[in-house]
Amino acid sequence: MAQFTVFDILRNLLLATQWTVVLSIVSFIGGGLVGMLVLFARISNRGWLRLLGRGYVELFQGTPLLMQLFLAFFGLALFGISVPAWLAAGLALILWTAAFLGEIWRGCVQAVAKGQWEASASLGMGYFQQMQHVILPQALRVAIPPTVGFSVQVVKGTALTSIIGFIELTRAGTVVTNATYQPFLVYGLVALIYFCLCWPLSRASQILERKLNVAHSHH
Amino acid sequence: MLRRTFIACLVTGLAAATTVPVHADALEDIKARGTIRVAVPQDFPPFGSVDLSMESVGYDIDMAKAIAERLGVGVELVPVTSANRIPYLQTDRVDLVISSLGKNAEREAVIDFTDAYAPFYNGVFGEADLTLAGPEDLAGVSVGVTRGSVEDLTLTELVPEAVEISRYEDNNGTISAFLSGQVDVIATGNVVAAAILERNPQRRPELKFLVKNSPCYVGLNKDEPALLDAVNTIIAEMKADGSLNTISQAWLKADLPADL
Numbered sequence: 001m002a003q004f005t006v007f008d009i010l011r012n013l014l015l016a017t018q019w020t021v022v023l024s025i026v027s028f029i030g031g032g033l034v035g036m037l038v039l040f041a042r043i044s045n046r047g048w049l050r051l052l053g054r055g056y057v058e059l060f061q062g063t064p065l066l067m068q069l070f071l072a073f074f075g076l077a078l079f080g081i082s083v084p085a086w087l088a089a090g091l092a093l094i095l096w097t098a099a100f101l102g103e104i105w106r107g108c109v110q111a112v113a114k115g116q117w118e119a120s121a122s123l124g125m126g127y128f129q130q131m132q133h134v135i136l137p138q139a140l141r142v143a144i145p146p147t148v149g150f151s152v153q154v155v156k157g158t159a160l161t162s163i164i165g166f167i168e169l170t171r172a173g174t175v176v177t178n179a180t181y182q183p184f185l186v187y188g189l190v191a192l193i194y195f196c197l198c199w200p201l202s203r204a205s206q207i208l209e210r211k212l213n214v215a216h217s218h219h
Numbered sequence: 220m221l222r223r224t225f226i227a228c229l230v231t232g233l234a235a236a237t238t239v240p241v242h243a244d245a246l247e248d249i250k251a252r253g254t255i256r257v258a259v260p261q262d263f264p265p266f267g268s269v270d271l272s273m274e275s276v277g278y279d280i281d282m283a284k285a286i287a288e289r290l291g292v293g294v295e296l297v298p299v300t301s302a303n304r305i306p307y308l309q310t311d312r313v314d315l316v317i318s319s320l321g322k323n324a325e326r327e328a329v330i331d332f333t334d335a336y337a338p339f340y341n342g343v344f345g346e347a348d349l350t351l352a353g354p355e356d357l358a359g360v361s362v363g364v365t366r367g368s369v370e371d372l373t374l375t376e377l378v379p380e381a382v383e384i385s386r387y388e389d390n391n392g393t394i395s396a397f398l399s400g401q402v403d404v405i406a407t408g409n410v411v412a413a414a415i416l417e418r419n420p421q422r423r424p425e426l427k428f429l430v431k432n433s434p435c436y437v438g439l440n441k442d443e444p445a446l447l448d449a450v451n452t453i454i455a456e457m458k459a460d461g462s463l464n465t466i467s468q469a470w471l472k473a474d475l476p477a478d479l
Binding site: 004008012015016070073074077078082162163164165167172174175176177178179180181183184187 | 261262263264268269270271272273297298299300302303306307309310311312389390391394395398399415418420
């Protein structure tokens with residue numbers, strides 16, 4: 001068997017990190033867009049939309065991501081719908097992320113004082129004008145820290161896609177460990193790479209929190 | 220209105236997706252496709268491991284390539300873990316599982332097996348200073364094993380109840396647990412332990428006692444007699460012409476046992 005040098009190990013882990021990064025970005029952007037829909041459903045005036053949004057959030061927050069991935073990949077295949085691994089992974093991660101982001105953002109929108117809605121309504125603004133000019137800009141400030149914070153969870157959540165055959169960072173670590181039998185070194189490097197991906201996000205979250213936490217400081 | 224359109228689209232989409240024809244005969248499908256899809260391990264040397272560029276190599280990979288060559292088709296290697304190799308087969312994502320698969324009653328209920336293609340002896344392995352003659356000596360010793368593997372099922376029946384068995388999700392977890400000192404001994408295949416010894420790790424898994432002879436079989440879906448026959452014929456040919464022995468020499472450093 002070929003002997004891996006530390007450089008070989010690191011190179012293979014970094015190649016697999018590409019998948020971790022791509023999956024994170026896809027789930028974050030896709031999850032953000034779907035999460036917007038979830039948000040509007042959750043705060044809608046229509047009862048059935050609120051119920052639909054709530055059911056969606058409960059479903060995806062109440063079941064493990066691992067199960068969602070497994071069902072998307074193997075479950076659909078049992079019904080004759082053959083989903084490629086990238087689609088199943090992307091879909092499950094997007095839907096999962098959307099449930100959490102939608103719920104985080106709902107909290108942020110509802111944190112905006114009721115008087116703001118009433119004041120903007122008294123100026124004759126319609127629902128979307130209120131949202132656009134008054135509510136969302138304020139909610140955004142509250143939303144950034146938890147949103148960025150959640151993105152760290154998304155990065156780590158992509159590790160679960162190995163169950164459906166993705167060779168992302170964690171899986172590559174497993175595979176390389178069993179070609180080298182150096183678990184300390186390999187998993188140490190894996191942890192370090194995750195840290196390098198997540199730490200800047202956590203840091204950005206802290207900085208943004210300090211800069212934007214003005215929503216409550218002007219009262 | 221929008222909702223109705225959405226539902227209509229969904230229904231049409233589902234109908235289109237579910238009309239994928241159910242395959243009639245796996246062997247014909249393979250020939251028509253021109254490639255055979257084989258589930259192989261990636262974390263279980265010497266059966267399946269990776270080289271420096273993360274390409275799969277090992278006994279099972281050579282076996283998959285040999286079967287494809289003799290069928291006159293290309294090969295698509297699908298890396299799997301011990302946890303998902305059977306779902307891959309059941310959901311028709313692979314045609315064969317060549318993934319150091321042992322035979323037991325639970326597995327025989329859901330998939331079919333060909334003849335054996337590789338030897339595999341389960342045993343208990345630990346450091347040299349530990350003296351263990353049989354399962355009854357395991358009391359007070361922590362044992363690591365891969366959950367649901369043949370060695371797990373066998374050992375669970377054999378050992379006294381007081382033995383502390385730690386079950387890991389995959390072979391990697393089991394091996395890492397031993398190398399890092401989480402468990403005193405591991406139950407695994409003799410060839411797996413040999414592959415670890417070859418790397419000269421700090422903790423050396425030396426053979427304590429053998430548990431069971433559990434050779435590896437090729438797994439395939441039920442009711443595929445044509446494919447089953449074809450693979451069995453190839454395995455018999457490979458045993459007869461010595462090419463299987465060549466693979467055994469390359470990866471297991473030993474001749475095939477005569478009774479395989």
